[in-house]
Amino acid sequence: MVTAQDIFTISSKKEFEKITLKVFRHQYDNNTVYRDFCSFLKKDKQNVKSIQEIPFLPIQFFKSHEVLSSTDPVQETFTSSGTTGMVTSRHLVTNLNYYEQSFRQAFSQFYGNIEDYAVLALLPSYLEREGSSLIYMVEDLIEGSNNPDSGFYLNNHDELITKLTTLDNAGQNVLLIGVTYALLDLVEKQSFNLKNTIIMETGGMKGRRKEMIREELHEVLCNGFGVSKIHSEYGMTELLSQAYSLGDGIFECPPWMDILIRDTEDALSYIETGKTGGINVIDLANINSCSFIATQDLGKKYPNQSFEVLGRFDNSDIRGCNLMVY
Numbered sequence: 270m271v272t273a274q275d276i277f278t279i280s281s282k283k284e285f286e287k288i289t290l291k292v293f294r295h296q297y298d299n300n301t302v303y304r305d306f307c308s309f310l311k312k313d314k315q316n317v318k319s320i321q322e323i324p325f326l327p328i329q330f331f332k333s334h335e336v337l338s339s340t341d342p343v344q345e346t347f348t349s350s351g352t353t354g355m356v357t358s359r360h361l362v363t364n365l366n367y368y369e370q371s372f373r374q375a376f377s378q379f380y381g382n383i384e385d386y387a388v389l390a391l392l393p394s395y396l397e398r399e400g401s402s403l404i405y406m407v408e409d410l411i412e413g414s415n416n417p418d419s420g421f422y423l424n425n426h427d428e429l430i431t432k433l434t435t436l437d438n439a440g441q442n443v444l445l446i447g448v449t450y451a452l453l454d455l456v457e458k459q460s461f462n463l464k465n466t467i468i469m470e471t472g473g474m475k476g477r478r479k480e481m482i483r484e485e486l487h488e489v490l491c492n493g494f495g496v497s498k499i500h501s502e503y504g505m506t507e508l509l510s511q512a513y514s515l516g517d518g519i520f521e522c523p524p525w526m527d528i529l530i531r532d533t534e535d536a537l538s539y540i541e542t543g544k545t546g547g548i549n550v551i552d553l554a555n556i557n558s559c560s561f562i563a564t565q566d567l568g569k570k571y572p573n574q575s576f577e578v579l580g581r582f583d584n585s586d587i588r589g590c591n592l593m594v595y
Contacts, residue, residue, distance in 0.1 A: 271295060276553045277370055279524040286320055289527075292553055292560050293323050300338040302330060303559050310537070321539060325531070325549045325563040331358035331507045339363040339557035348400035349506040350473075358506045360402070363557045368509040371554040372406045373413070375523040379513045380444070380467075383410055387436050388419040389429065391447035391455065392471070396423055402506055403471060407446060430459045437463045444469060446502070449486065450478045456493025469500040483518045503578060507562055509554035512576070519575045525553040528576045530569060545569050545579055 271291050279285050296303050297314045307313065307324045317323055330336055331349075333356075341363040349358040362368060376383060388411045395401040411419040418436055422429040436443050443466040447455070452470055468490060481489075487499040498516030512520040512528070522528060530546040532538045540546045548566040555562075570576045 271553075271556060273367060273370060276367075276525045276556065277374055279553075285524065285527065288553060289320055289323070289551055289560070290317070292556055293317060295556070296338045296559060296561075299340075300336065300559060302326075302334045302336050303338070303561075306330070320529070320551070323561050324537075325529075325561045326559050327563045328358070328505075328507055328565060330559075331360060332356045335359075335361055336558050337361055337363070338559065341557070345405070346400060347402040347405070347506050348398075350394060350398060350401070360506050360509075360558060362509070367554045367556065368402070368405070369409060371510045371523070371525070372409070375511055375513070376410065378523055379515065379521075383413040384415050386414050386419075386442050386444045387416045388414045389433060389436075389443060389445045390421045391429060391445065391451045392421065393423050393451055394448055394473070396421060402509075403504065406504075406511075410444075426455055426458055429455065433463070433466065434461065437461075437465050440465055443467070446471060448473050452490055453478065453486075453493075456490060460493055460495070462495035466494070466496065467500055468494050468496055469502055471502050471504075487518070505564070507555075507558075508550060508552045509558075510552045518577055519571075520578065521575050527551045527574075528568070528570055530576075531563065533567075533582075536563065542570050542572050547582065548576070548578070 271288060275288055279288060294314045297307060303326055306326055310324050312324050343361045343363055344365050345362045347360040347362060390407045390411065392404065392407065395404050418432065433443065433445060445466055446469045449470045449472055452468065470490065490499045491497065500516060501514040501518065502511050503520050504511035510523060510526040512522045512526065514520045529549040530540055531549050532540050533546050536547065545567055548564045548568045550562045550564060551560055552562065553560050565582050566578055567580045567582060568576050568578045
């Protein structure tokens with residue numbers, strides 16, 4: 270059996286591969302939805318000998334099925350945002366410790382001690398609904414910061430402007446984590462010249478603004494906040510781990526997470542580094558649901574294992590990935 274300690278102490282590529290194959294066999298045995306999908310592709314645990322041979326479950330399964338590799342009671346159900354009438358994803362989490370350990374350890378790896386920061390969160394569309402995994406994470410980071418100035422902001426922009434300016438001028442390290450459209454709203458209201466603040470965008474216009482390419486978006490935000498780089502977080506309802514970009518849209522994964530780039534014409538084969546394809550995610554923290562997910566994002570991977578997210582498939586572009594979803 271793979272334990273949390275096995276997952277969160279991975280320190281080499283060889284170790285990652287060994288534990289990934291163990292997790293695959295565990296999920297094949299214990300997740301009927303995933304096993305049925307593997308069987309449909311004529312894959313069983315005997316003929317999967319490498320990571321490249323592992324089947325990746327299309328992310329849409331989280332909308333249509335209960336994806337579970339554990340019989341333990343569900344502690345929390347994380348749901349994706351969606352407009353009224355849309356079917357949303359449901360990630361059934363039987364052990365929140367895996368999520369907490371994943372985001373705490375990853376944050377520490379990329380940013381150091383959370384207690385060194387005041388955490389300001391501008392996440393209105395997430396705060397206004399139930400079941401957001403992002404809100405769960407940010408609440409924990411706010412609490413972990415032990416800073417009385419940390420907190421959430423909804424539409425009280427004036428209050429946030431005052432707080433952000435005061436803290437930054439006082440030399441306090443600040444992490445402002447915000448949904449993209451709300452950060453744009455903020456810099457339209459006030460321009461800043463921040464010296465001690467990290468701006469982290471979590472993506473998403475949520476239908477509030479026209480989509481922008483990343484270079485344009487980051488240029489607007491850099492100018493508006495007076496910073497040289499915009500940081501980003503790559504996560505989703507269906508994952509319990511996040512990748513982080515410390516600027517320029519180049520993401521890195523924590524050691525228990527990895528990205529493979531699949532061919533857009535053939536979902537079961539991979540393309541070489543530097544070329545654009547569909548993003549497949551291995552998230553070993555998902556041991557109790559499914560650790561192998563074929564997303565609807567397009568991206569490319571670089572030789573140093575970092576990656577870039579370049580957009581999303583439209584539904585007509587997803588070939589060979591919709592097998593037996595409904």
